[in-house]
Amino acid sequence: MSELTDAELLKNFKAGDTACLGFIMERYKAPLFSYIVSMVKDSALAEDIFQEVFLKIVKTPDCYKDTGSFKSWLFTVGRNKCMDHFRAAAAEKSISLDAQEEDEISLHDTIKSDEKEPLDTLINEDDGEAILNALKKLPAEQREVITLRQTMSFKEIAEYLKCPLGTVLARASRGYKKMQVELAKEVAYAGK
Amino acid sequence: MQENNELFDLLKINEDSAMSKNVNSIDRALGREFAKMSPSQKTLDNIMAAAARENVPAYKKFFSLFTYRRVLAAAAAVFILALIPGLMLKQKNAGDNDTYAYAVSATVGDIENLDNGLDDIISELDYMEGNI
Secondary structure, three states: OOOOOOOHHHHHOOOOOOOHHHHHHHHHHHHHHHHHHHHHHOOOHHHHHHHHHHHHHHHHHHHHOOOOHHHHHHHHHHHHHHHHHHHHHHHHHHOOEEEEOOOOOOOOHHHHHOOOOHHHHHHHOOOHHHHHHHOOOOOOHHHHHHHHHOOOHHHHHHHOOOOOOOHHHHHHHHOOOHHHHHHHHHHHHHHH | OHHHHHHHHOOOOOOHHHHHHHHHHHHHHHHHHHHHHOOOOOHHHHHHHHHHHHOOHHHHHHOOOHHHHHHHHHHHHHHHHHHHHHHHOOOOOOHHHHHHHHHHHHHHHHHHHHHHHHHHHHHHHHHHHOOO
């Protein structure tokens, strides 16, 4: 059953096989949840949003038209729910959502860097917190691309975000560069 | 997790460079951390419970409408709806009967009057015949 495609599982779910939703959830719970956490930076809120995404499938399973990738559709629903949350929060607190502007580092400045950074010594299985902290410090757009990279190719991300591939690559390279800098700082701090 | 060769190719970076290795290290570490992330079992259970409640085949949904109370209420509604026109029809019939009875009595009265009139005419004719 778990070898079925997403569309087949959803079709079976619509036909009344509730277990198929469990397989879909099992398949996407980690990537979707981590994506939502990276967007809202709050795991309790991310749980609520994750639940809302799947309740949308439960209540209106026909809202997914079998025309594109189910994965992209699912992440789009998750993203829209996060945006709904940001809008509601902004309306409440009257805060600017665009506080984190992308800085103006040129692509070549970041990507041509050959400096060696001792990341391999830092990034091991016990230092998950450091990598997640470095991710949290990125601007939202760069964080989103790097998070999506775990489940999608760059071309899929560009299609999903409806922006040019070059933009996606630029955001990714800037994000990776900043993460390297952050992790290098962690190494320096740990070495003191 | 796929490697970032796509990124390195497009940006013309050597896949063996320190930069490339670092990017791949970050991605692998993120992959490990993301794999550990998961919503709580309670959230997953809530979703599955909602699915079990909501996701039933159309025919089951249809038959689930026929609960004991609903059937009883529907029967009562049909009974009342049938009773009202029945009562109205009964009243109409009673009125029709009254009208008929009145019409018959009036006709009988008219015939009696006609009968009396004829008797008068006959007696007048007899009187005239006697005088002739």
